[in-house]
Amino acid sequence: MKNYTRVVFSILATVVILSxxxxxxxxxxxxxxxxxxxxVKETVEVEKEVVKEVEKIVTQEVEVEVxVTQEVEVEVEVxVTxxxxxxxxxPAAITIVDTNSGANFQWYWQNQVIPAIEDQLGIKVxxxxxxxxxxxxxxxxxxxxxxxxxxxFVKPGTIPKALGEGIELETLYPEKLDVxxxxxxxxxxxxxxxxxxxxxxxxxxxxxxxxxxxxxxxxIKDPPTSWQEFYDRRDEWEGHIGIVRPDAKSGxxxxxxxxxxxxxxxxxxxxxNAIPLEELQQTxxxxxxxxxxxxxxxxxxxxxxxxPPNMFEDFNAGDTWIxxxxxxxxxxxxxxGTMPPTIKSGFxxxxxxxxxxxYLIVPAGIPExxxxxxxxxxxxxxSDDQQIRLITTMWQYTGTDIWDKIPGVVWDTIPAWEDMxxxxxxxxxSEVKEYIKEFGPEELVP
Numbered sequence: 001m002k003n004y005t006r007v008v009f010s011i012l013a014t015v016v017i018l019s020x021x022x023x024x025x026x027x028x029x030x031x032x033x034x035x036x037x038x039x040v041k042e043t044v045e046v047e048k049e050v051v052k053e054v055e056k057i058v059t060q061e062v063e064v065e066v067x068v069t070q071e072v073e074v075e076v077e078v079x080v081t082x083x084x085x086x087x088x089x090x091p092a093a094i095t096i097v098d099t100n101s102g103a104n105f106q107w108y109w110q111n112q113v114i115p116a117i118e119d120q121l122g123i124k125v126x127x128x129x130x131x132x133x134x135x136x137x138x139x140x141x142x143x144x145x146x147x148x149x150x151x152x153f154v155k156p157g158t159i160p161k162a163l164g165e166g167i168e169l170e171t172l173y174p175e176k177l178d179v180x181x182x183x184x185x186x187x188x189x190x191x192x193x194x195x196x197x198x199x200x201x202x203x204x205x206x207x208x209x210x211x212x213x214x215x216x217x218x219x220i221k222d223p224p225t226s227w228q229e230f231y232d233r234r235d236e237w238e239g240h241i242g243i244v245r246p247d248a249k250s251g252x253x254x255x256x257x258x259x260x261x262x263x264x265x266x267x268x269x270x271x272x273n274a275i276p277l278e279e280l281q282q283t284x285x286x287x288x289x290x291x292x293x294x295x296x297x298x299x300x301x302x303x304x305x306x307x308p309p310n311m312f313e314d315f316n317a318g319d320t321w322i323x324x325x326x327x328x329x330x331x332x333x334x335x336x337g338t339m340p341p342t343i344k345s346g347f348x349x350x351x352x353x354x355x356x357x358x359y360l361i362v363p364a365g366i367p368e369x370x371x372x373x374x375x376x377x378x379x380x381x382x383s384d385d386q387q388i389r390l391i392t393t394m395w396q397y398t399g400t401d402i403w404d405k406i407p408g409v410v411w412d413t414i415p416a417w418e419d420m421x422x423x424x425x426x427x428x429x430s431e432v433k434e435y436i437k438e439f440g441p442e443e444l445v446p
Contacts, residue, residue: 091370093124094150094377099132099158100358104332108394113381121380123373132158139167139363147366151374155356156194159203168364170371172378173201179375180204182382185400190357195426196272202361204378205399207390209355210420211255212327213346214242219321226349227263231292234299242311242323243300246440250308254436255353256324257293257444259425263350264289267429277431297444304445315339324348326355327414331395345395347415351425358399 098109106129114125132154139147139162152158162169170176173183173191183191186205192198213230215223219240224230234241244252261267265285268274280286297304301320305311312333314320333339360378362371380386384405387398391406395414398406403417427433436444 091373094373095126095128095148096151097128097130097135097149098153099130099135100153100155100356104329117377121376136162136165140165142365144365145367147363150366150370151377152361154359154361156359159194159199159359159361160197169202170362170364171201172204176375180379182379185402187401203359206358206360206381207399208357208397210327210397211324211353211355213348214325214330215322215344215346216340216342217344218342223346225347227260231296237322238299239301240321241300242314242320243297243304244308244311245304245306246436246444248307252325254433257436258427259351259353260293261289262425267432272428274429277435294444298446312338328394328396345414349423351423353425
């Protein structure tokens, strides 16, 4: 508006000056004021034009200001948009440490599992066989985020032991179900507790190991279906019963006699609590059961094998016909040619000791970028394809409940899980177990 005022005043001043000059140089003034009127009219017309021009200018200036405002807003948006920090590169390789597998499953990992992981997931695996004590000590010495054993395959007891040593483990269930959905197929009870100790989802169940009656169908057409029948018919197989010595390193050293005793005497109460050994030994049931066990050992193939491979040699030689041993190892050995092709497995009703179930655990102390890769591997190992391969290749019960997907031919070789599970015997009385290991060589070996 200031520019508009200057223009108007400039025009008016010019008009006034011209009028004064005309009065001085021209004829005397007359009553007519047409010239002044005309000038005034022209001035008014000029003012209207100026107003229009000024309105145009003002309008243009306002439009320019709006454009500038928009440009400022765009600049602000660019500043607010931050560039994300680069993510750590996804590792292409992990280390799996195995403290559970025997020779058969070490073969399986190396020849079946690891190649499948590398082929289907594109993840390289460094497979390391170790011992529980060594692994625990190494983990205790780790600095946070620097652990170099990314996925651990362990026995059930390793989990509470590691937690008791202050080693942190990732909680997999139910927190990681979004990245390990196949874990939903694990039986919840196995994820909550192992060997009577709560583990609160710190491990995923890969397999369920089981002992069973093992016999050569070439010599035995009608195998026993209970421990008491096995004992009652001992004369039929005298000198051909395979019983691993109670001082052997193998878990069969105490699982065989513990399972036998369980058929005659309760070693835990109704709540699953162990009955003190001193109290048990005062009962008539225990004394009778222990005497039967001592007698049973005298019917075994002599000398009693020092370790399972010695017993397998006796099977191959035709000297041993029947035994109680790990079902998976016996049947796998049959396929490897280290046990006769006529070997079969059977069921003993009063209870058969469970073997060492297999758990997958993830230490919290490994680098964060490794964890998503490890979870992918765990989910892969729990997939239906891998679990079916496990039971059809190794004759080991699956860690997932997918019984309706397992080929029916499997149940022609091993007992159905619905029959096996109720008879699955846990070593619930550690005092009895330790007594067998300490005094068995003296009191049981003929």
